[in-house]
Amino acid sequence: EIVLTQSPATLSVSPGERVTLSCRASQSVSSNLAWYQQKPGQTPRFLIYNAATRASGIPARFSGSGSGTEFTLTISSLQSEDFAVYYCQQYNNWPYTFGQGTKLEIK
Amino acid sequence: EVQLVESGGGLVQPGGSLRLSCAASAFTFTSFRMSWVRQAPGKGLEWVANIKEDGSEEYYADSVKGRFTISRDNTKNSLNLQMNSLRAEDTAVYYCARVWNGLDVWGQGTTVTVSS
Numbered sequence: 115e116i117v118l119t120q121s122p123a124t125l126s127v128s129p130g131e132r133v134t135l136s137c138r139a140s141q142s143v144s145s146n147l148a149w150y151q152q153k154p155g156q157t158p159r160f161l162i163y164n165a166a167t168r169a170s171g172i173p174a175r176f177s178g179s180g181s182g183t184e185f186t187l188t189i190s191s192l193q194s195e196d197f198a199v200y201y202c203q204q205y206n207n208w209p210y211t212f213g214q215g216t217k218l219e220i221k
Numbered sequence: 222e223v224q225l226v227e228s229g230g231g232l233v234q235p236g237g238s239l240r241l242s243c244a245a246s247a248f249t250f251t252s253f254r255m256s257w258v259r260q261a262p263g264k265g266l267e268w269v270a271n272i273k274e275d276g277s278e279e280y281y282a283d284s285v286k287g288r289f290t291i292s293r294d295n296t297k298n299s300l301n302l303q304m305n306s307l308r309a310e311d312t313a314v315y316y317c318a319r320v321w322n323g324l325d326v327w328g329q330g331t332t333v334t335v336s337s
Contacts, residue, residue, distance in 0.1 A: 148323025
């Protein structure tokens with residue numbers, strides 16, 4: 115099973131800041147990595163697929179990069195609605211796996 | 222609007238069974254693999270099971286293998302999850318999701334609580 119490790123677990127940031135979230139895979143997943151945003155009590159929201167492609171309707175301030183085992187999600191200028199938990203997920207090998215999540219908190 | 226609507230959750234005793242359903246609408250159901258994903262209270266996401274477009278292949282997480290069965294009825298645009306021998310650790314919100322470069326469409330979830 116491929117293990118995805120996200121860092122940091124929690125990040126305290128101020129609105130307007132630029133943030134970078136990390137996701138590391140225990141073995142190569144090529145570019146078969148997606149990112150999701152989840153707010154309390156809500157369904158996960160599909161943000162990024164193929165490591166770097168924004169899903170439909172996702173604002174341009176969200177960007178993804180990486181391949182192989184190292185991936186990042188960058189939010190260029192945090193808005194109030196971006197404070198949430200972010201998960202990475204690989205779909206290169208079954209069982210598909212999620213990272214444990216990174217929580218963005220308001221500083 | 223593309224939509225997935227789950228049903229069937231509830232309270233069940235340890236060792237009991239439950240069947241979840243998911244109704245899909247506004248897309249060509251037969252063109253997509255489908256999955257179930259769960260989230261225990263206060264925890265992260267766990268991919269539970271996956272089924273191929275025509276139902277010919279199924280994949281399960283080790284945590285549910287031998288106890289859960291995923292199935293689909295392409296004539297009714299529905300996805301199912303039969304859960305047997307339920308344990309307390311199966312308590313979670315269960316989401317139905319469409320597989321496309323990850324999971325691009327999610328249902329609102331249905332809650333399963335396993336408790337005596």
